[in-house]
Amino acid sequence: MLAQRGYQAARVDDIVRAAHTSHGTFYLYFANKEELFVALALDCARDMTTLASELGPVDAGPAGLDELTAWLARFLATYRHHGAVIRAWAEDQGPGRGLARLGGSAFGDIAASLVARIRETRPAPVTTPDLAGAALLAMVERFADFVTTRASPGDGDDGVAPLAVMVHRGFFGAPA
Amino acid sequence: MLAQRGYQAARVDDIVRAAHTSHGTFYLYFANKEELFVALALDCARDMTTLASELGPVDAGPAGLDELTAWLARFLATYRHHGAVIRAWAEDQGPGRGLARLGGSAFGDIAASLVARIRETRPAPVTTPDLAGAALLAMVERFADFVTTRASPGDGDDGVAPLAVMVHRGFFGAPA
């Protein structure tokens, strides 16, 4: 289904077969294929927004790095759960398409929150919040994608700590 | 066409209309829809590989930062040229699909090259080359995507310098 074939390639037939139901039942609960996807996306967006609110202030010291590291581990877990839907979002980036906007805003929340928490304690801005947030989130998301799809299972969260270091350094420079 | 609708959504009819030709002419030059796309992708991959080879050694000092900044500006220009194709790559991430592999290897080259040039002069590694490369490239790519599609024209390369600072700091910490 979605995880393996993407949004466009997932036929309603595949979906209902995987769910052990019928076409009729599917359209009883969803007006069309996209609406199922919107529902999944909303679920994902909710989790992501919650996640964004859970990042505490990140300062330049080791405590800030620890906070960031812990949060990245939680992000990775969430990504593992919603990865298929998130990847399907990326599929659908034509302007004006419903899912793109959905995805954009959810991830936008995270990016904004991320930068806000970090900026709170950072002395001098290095860039605009928008750019910094987008770049940062991209890095984190692609990292999650990389770990989720490419890496062998078992060493899944091994990369979290180094990534946290890179992000932390990117904002604050080397630790004192 | 591709730029506006993505790969799947771009009907041969659209492509042909945009190119002011006919279906027949299209199939005179490409065996099928995917082959057009492969041709575009190969073109993009070539430019990207060339680009990757053009990044000189990046050290911890201001010269390294300058090198990085200049290279990022060139990356941005290349991305501006091939953005539609690159975004279409992301669409097609089902396992075993031809384009994914193409895209994977081209971007893989860049990531490897990027990390290699930076590592050459960096004292202590902060993470594995693979992870660092993927994360770094993701950041840069998403940044380019952000700048290309969202930002208003005219201030296009305004974000290059701050991004370079973030990347440089991420690897080397604060400048001396």
Next chain:
Amino acid sequence: MLAQRGYQAARVDDIVRAAHTSHGTFYLYFANKEELFVALALDCARDMTTLASELGPVDAGPAGLDELTAWLARFLATYRHHGAVIRAWAEDQGPGRGLARLGGSAFGDIAASLVARIRETRPAPVTTPDLAGAALLAMVERFADFVTTRASPGDGDDGVAPLAVMVHRGFFGAPA
């Protein structure tokens, strides 16, 4: 449909319109156009094989001629039923094509059976079984085609008796 236009010329649209259904329904029951045709051909081949097994021994006497005459009448009726499909077979005689083989084997069975029953009681062979079978079957088939498509209805089976005489004579010479 098939009867009037042949296999190649019968568009799925024609078939579907004649059957008062839709394209979707057609592809619900057949994987593609050829598969419908294979199904029809298998049906025809079954009837033809059955028919072949129903020819009793044919001897040189009047009893043999009667047996042959009765069997030819049954052959004619079967041909009347499957004529369109049989004619479509002939259309598709490129080497390696599925239908040709199907058709070949079904008619081959008949030819072999025909000659076998006649040979059982015939004193001296006049030719090889293969050639005799092919020639005999061709004659019978073209006769059926002729009667079915050209002759006016009503005197349809008038030709059976003379044809039986010719075939019988061809194998045994004049009746004693």
Next chain:
Amino acid sequence: MLAQRGYQAARVDDIVRAAHTSHGTFYLYFANKEELFVALALDCARDMTTLASELGPVDAGPAGLDELTAWLARFLATYRHHGAVIRAWAEDQGPGRGLARLGGSAFGDIAASLVARIRETRPAPVTTPDLAGAALLAMVERFADFVTTRASPGDGDDGVAPLAVMVHRGFFGAPA
């Protein structure tokens, strides 16, 4: 081309490539694909009509059998030359189609001539000339097709003599 792929399957592109010319040149000499085929068919029809006129009277004796045998050998040679076109005729048997009529008349001439020459000396008719002609010609044609396409080269005309015996017997009964 025609010999290997049949009429429908032979694309103008194939024909042109095999003839080492261009599409433009093809349409300089023929108004359309069918017209090329009509030209080939006319050529074939001419040869067949000539052939039909060359069958001398066939009587019940050994001289009649010899005449028939010799003529069948010539028929086989002609069929070998025009086989592809003849087979393509069979492809195109929809009512009202130009080629079918062409083919019908050419072979009709042969059938009529065949029966006429044989009847001239035969004491009692066994069937109507039309039916006898069609059946006889079918047998001969299919025999030629069989020998031409299936049999191994070298023993090509081995079957002529036995076939002549069958045909002769079919009309006159056993030789005295």
Next chain:
DNA sequence: CATGAATGAGTGTTCATTCAT
């Protein structure tokens, strides 16, 4: 005369959606 790139109507096939049971 000759060419072959360009054309576009026509064809087989797919798949989201509906509705009678």
Next chain:
DNA sequence: AATGAATGAACACTCATTCAT
């Protein structure tokens, strides 16, 4: 509420034919 057979608009691709050079 649940089903799944039926639908048909939409799409990728073919190939006979034309015409500017």
